[in-house]
Amino acid sequence: MFPYYSLLLIQTKKITFMINRFFAKLYEQPKRSLYLPVFRVYIAFHLLKKLLFQWTSLETLYGLDSFLGKGGIYIFHIAVDWHWFLANYQLLTFLYMIVLVLFAFGIGKHFTALIVLIFVEIFQGMNSYVLNGGDNLLKFQMIYMTFCDSYQYLAFSKLKFKSAVTQKISNMLTNLAVCSIIIHLALVYFTTGLHKAHADAWFNGVATYYTLSLERFAGTRYNALIVKNGYFVTLTTYFTLLWELSFAFVVWYKKLRVYVLLCGVMLHLGIYIFMMIHDFQILYVMTYGLFFTDNEIKSFASRLQTKMRNVFNKISFGTPKEPEYTEVSAQ
């Protein structure tokens, strides 16, 4: 009886220790507070850029006199008066841009983030034809960002709390939100990998032949030439499939993380160039920064700084000469 009892006691202690450690980590200062503000500014820039690039097509995309067939608009599953929204698209665009600038500068903090989320939902609802996987992920990232304290850097003022409890609650929400952004990206890759593995073209290693042959997404005139190479098609198909399926499991290993993410950058760069799906790729790659903690970023930055300094010294002054010493006699 005794050994079982002692074993149970040890296990209970272990579990209690793990639970305590989990809560301690949940409440502690977020470990990704360095990149989070960069990500916030990027999202604001991403949405602003989208509006500016669509500037000449805004009337077509959101206007009342556009050739688009009109139907209901749903914002968070609530049917709204679509006529009013389309008639006032210019006012809404103007307000949206102001809110995005405020969000970029961290003014209004969580409240502004919530307003940005509402605007994202409104604009996605006003024209659902032009949405792709990037817009879909962005909506979720904005939901998570409303809970994040991304205002420790790149903001007009830092978020300060009077009591330790509110600070702990804010830390907890930020940690859970960052965790959600990362998990969602991993889930997206795994799900798409799973769907692909089920499709014959991916399973048989010929899928990129078809994706790069689609006229809609033919990013370059060389697509038709590249897809004729069987080795290229087979390797890129299996690389995409294996990378997407394994990402969610491998990216957590510190030693492999950089290589996994570099492969992701390569994949997204390929899609950017050869398939002309632009915003989508940059958003996904920009999310990668959240896989690194503040310490990892600082250590990388200091190593980069040292390397840059060495290179700069060599370029500017050539190899530094040995200093000439003169003997100084002791007095």
Added chain:
Amino acid sequence: MKQNWILKIATSIALIIFVAYWLSTILYVSPNNYIRIQFDDYLLQFESYFYQNWAFFAPPPQTNQRLYYLFYNKKDSIPAHAYEALQPIYQEKQKKSPFNAEEEALDYILSSAIIITTNYLREQIKYLKFANPDSSDKFYLSKAHKIAREKLPEFPSFKTLMNYAKLITQKQNIDLKNHGISLQIHLVDIPPFADRNKVPKDTARVEKILFQSAKFSLE
């Protein structure tokens, strides 16, 4: 002491929401397995707020789309002009990449409208096959087309395609008073991977009419 309670309650609520949300999300994005089907009603509710689709190019389309507008003289039924709307947009999109937001928007609008139209047709065929398992393919196709021709004009996506025709008539200087219009959606097969090196003559591209609308007046 009171503050500790606040922290405990806030943490409990946050963790319950976090776990419930992530379990729902994982279940929602998973393929149609046994567990997912058990929660179908709940997931429909979940979908209305957290819709997401991550099946990018799975499977990859093996056809290219064509959208033809056929302009008829009102007096007879022979098309006087035909205009393919998608290829000029694709060419401009490629030429201006990566600064092609305008062409990209137009491409997404028309392609999405076509996908909605063709999906409706496919759903009708699927339903007819289910309802009349002993009928022939010819029956399914003709019946589904008939339903689609009647019902689709009420759809915003179909209205988008028809309204775009008005822009084309302006560009092509086609007189609206004397012309009726019909649209055709075609699919052009991409040659199979095994035939990728054959010259185009050997691999004559198969172009199929997927849908043809009734004739409309654009006036």
